[in-house]
Amino acid sequence: MQEPTVYIVDDDADMRDSLGFLMTTVGLRVAIFASASEFLAAFAPKGPGCLVFDVRMPGMSGLDLYESLVARGEAMPVIFITAFADVPMAIRAMKSGAVEFVEKPFNRQDLLDRVLRAIQVDTQRRKLIADREAVRKRFQRLTKKERDVLELVLSGKPNKSISSSLEITPRAVEMRRANLMKKLEVTSLAELVRLKVGLDLAAEPPLNGRTMLS
Amino acid sequence: MIDPADLARDDSAGHFNRRFRTALVGVAVLVLLDEVVIEPPLLRLMTDAPVINVAGRQRMLSQRIAKAALALDAARSEEDRRRHSAELDEVLRTWTTAHEQLRRRDRPPSLPGANSATVDEAFDALEPSFTRIREAAARLIRDETLAAPDPAAIHDDQRTILALEGSYLVQMDRIVGLFEREARARVDWLVWTKRILTALVLVGLGGIGQFILRPATRLIERQLASLREARDVLEHRVRERTLALEAANRDLECEVRERTRADERQRTLVEQLSHVGRTTTIGEMASGLAHELNQPLGAIANYAEGCLVTLSAPEPNVDAAKAALEKILSTTLRAGQIVKRIRRFVTRHAPARERIEPNRLVSEVEEFFRDEARRRGIGLKVELASDLPWLWGDPIQIQQVLVNLVRNAFESLSHAQTPEPSVVIRTERAGADAVSFVVRDNGEGIPAERLPRVFDAYFSTRDEGMGMGLSISRTIVEGHHGQWVVESEPQVCTTFRFTLPSTGVEDAGAHGLHR
Structure with missing residues (x-):
């Protein structure tokens, strides 16, 4: 996986430049953009990262930019920098699952902490997504017959009942069950159940770091 | 006679x-x-x-x-x-x-x-x-x-x-x-x-003497006497008229002095009023200005923090820190400029009569609002005519009028859901020696029935503000012998235009000097 990157979008040259400088001093990779359109044209994350957006910008605002990223399914943890943390804006931001608000003037250490935390969240999220993807791929390796057996196994049916429902021999059931356990890389029924439930529960990993961390 | x-x-x-x-x-x-x-x-x-x-x-x-x-x-x-x-x-x-x-x-x-x-x-x-x-x-x-x-x-x-x-x-x-x-x-x-x-012949000559020369001589004497009399009367009248003219002249001088004093008083009053207006304006704009000032200050803090971090490292990157310190310096100057601009706008000053370059004035106003326009997402454009004559007057006051107009335009735009909010500040040549300043927005506009009252004091369409801005603006423009034109098509375009003569204020100031 790539190094984490901080994406800064601010129309104020001094502000984005100084933020970029601040981030690099703690060893973060930064990418700086003067406007939303400039950012959208270049944004293609290969690894974990964090977005730092100025809310008020000419053209597309920070919130609009984030919403468009969510719509594209490319959302990352975001920290909005604003001078006007008014209520309607916050509500709107929460709906889109934004991470943090930092009100100017802000504490620099606090911002850095938030950025690092957001990167951590994104890293975990990305790991989680990667893990889940691996599990999904294991399930996809199963044949149609093995999947039928798996379904009945997970519903708690014994082998005898499975053989009668599928109209196959108990021996065949045993063979298929052993195969699928091997393909899914589990050794016990309990492990198999947990794997399947975990996959079904989190169809989409949550973005809110706090929810994840708590 | x-x-x-x-x-x-x-x-x-x-x-x-x-x-x-x-x-x-x-x-x-x-x-x-x-x-x-x-x-x-x-x-x-x-x-x-x-x-x-x-x-x-x-x-x-x-x-x-x-x-x-x-x-x-x-x-x-x-x-x-x-x-x-x-x-x-x-x-x-x-x-x-x-x-x-x-x-x-x-x-x-x-x-x-x-x-x-x-x-x-x-x-x-x-x-x-x-x-x-x-x-x-x-x-x-x-x-x-x-x-x-x-x-x-x-x-x-x-x-x-x-x-x-x-x-x-x-x-x-x-x-x-x-x-x-x-x-x-x-x-x-x-x-x-x-x-x-x-x-x-002798009788004839005697007759000529008696009946012609003597009466003629008498007539000439009488005419000379009446001429002398007429001359005396004329001289008397000339003396009287001269005295009357001198008196009138003294009165005129007095009036001119009085008028000059009144003008000065008027200018002082306008300046006092406009100063109150400017202070109010800055007060109302305070949060925006604070934000504008926060930008460079925040940037400075970022650079400083970055420097601290850099210099705290076991092997500090001195070059990076140096570059950051240079940035701190230039950004500090930028912040200083903002403070200076605000102070100049608000500081009380004697009514000034100086040469004004219209386009420079407009550029300064644009600077004033650049940040706010950016924050509000309003396209602020400046269209400057070339070859404009110089104006005479108080540049801060004229600037104040423009600031009021632009603020009103911004307010109007914040009320309207205009898809592409924009404000244009223009300068135009008006005739041989006059300059028009135009502020145009595509905001909510002013309904026709309210147009005649826009310059009235305490008449405000805004929630905040006292409604003094346009009233003061009118006073300032009239103090500069200028004229107003206001046009509005609600939701489409609203134009405030004031035209200042390039000589008006100079004349007003100089009329006491020559007689």
Whole structure:
């Protein structure tokens, strides 16, 4: 996986430049953009990262930019920098699952902490997504017959009942069950159940770091 | 002033003129009369002397005839006789010619002039004596030439001559006397006529003196007197008028001073009012300005923090820290500029009258709002005309008007859901030496019925603010002799335009200096 990157979008040259400088001093990779359109044209994350957006910008605002990223399914943890943390804006931001608000003037250490935390969240999220993807791929390796057996196994049916429902021999059931356990890389029924439930529960990993961390 | 009596006298001058001409004609007539009446008698007088001489000589000639006749008779020798005869002949011829000359004055070769009746009568009386003497003498001369003259006849003729000579002389004396008397009478007539004419001329001259020159002199004196009077009156009036003008001038100066003072007071009031307006504006804009100031301050803090982190590292990146410190420096200056701008806008200053470059003013206002426009997502554009004249006035106040207008435009846009909110600040040339400032937005606009009231104090469409901005703006623009035009098509376009003359304020300031 790539190094984490901080994406800064601010129309104020001094502000984005100084933020970029601040981030690099703690060893973060930064990418700086003067406007939303400039950012959208270049944004293609290969690894974990964090977005730092100025809310008020000419053209597309920070919130609009984030919403468009969510719509594209490319959302990352975001920290909005604003001078006007008014209520309607916050509500709107929460709906889109934004991470943090930092009100100017802000504490620099606090911002850095938030950025690092957001990167951590994104890293975990990305790991989680990667893990889940691996599990999904294991399930996809199963044949149609093995999947039928798996379904009945997970519903708690014994082998005898499975053989009668599928109209196959108990021996065949045993063979298929052993195969699928091997393909899914589990050794016990309990492990198999947990794997399947975990996959079904989190169809989409949550973005809110706090929810994840708590 | 002209006295009507003078006008009458003017008329009398014409009257005198006429009288004078008449008198001149009279004198001329007298002179001509002199020519006509005196000259011919004078000429005749000149012929009187020869006539009297010739008449006188006739007497002497008649005696010589008598003497010659006697001598002829007494002559001893033939030679003597012939000599006497020749003498008689010559004298007789002269005598006869002269007689004819005297007798018939109208027939040449006669003496000029004419004989009076008395003279003619005397000549008529003389005629028989003359004729007989002449005939006797002629016979004597003829007889002498004869070979055998008749002594009795000669003797007879001699007696006749001697006998008639006496009466002839008497009559001729009378004729000469008549000639002399007539000549003397003519001389007397001439003398008297001349005297009368001279007297008439003198009377005429006296008349001219009495009836023309004297009244004319009096008239001239009167006119001179009235002229002097008129001159005195005029001088008096000029003095009075001069005094009145001086007084008026003093009043005018006073008024000018008063006006200048009033102008200064007015300017001071406008400045006080506009200062309150600016302070209010800055107060209302405080949060925005704080944000604008926070940008560079935040950036500075970022750089500083970054420097701290960098320099705290085991192997600090000095170059990076140095670059950051340079950034801190330039950003600090930027923040300072903002503070300076605010302070200049708010600081109380004496009403200024200086040259204003319209485009620079607009650029500064744009700077003022650049950040706010960015934050509000409003496109703020500036369109500057080239070749604008300079203006005279208070740049801060004009700037204040523009700030008010732009703020109003921003407010109007924040109320309207305009898809592409924009505000344009323009400068335009208006005629030869005036400049129009235009602020145009595409916000909610002003309904037609509210347009006339936009400049009223406390009339505000905004929730915040006192509604003083446009009222103060109007006062400022009017203080600069400017004019307003406001147009609005709600939701489409609203335009505030004020036009300032390039000379107006300068004139207003200078009118107290020249008079």
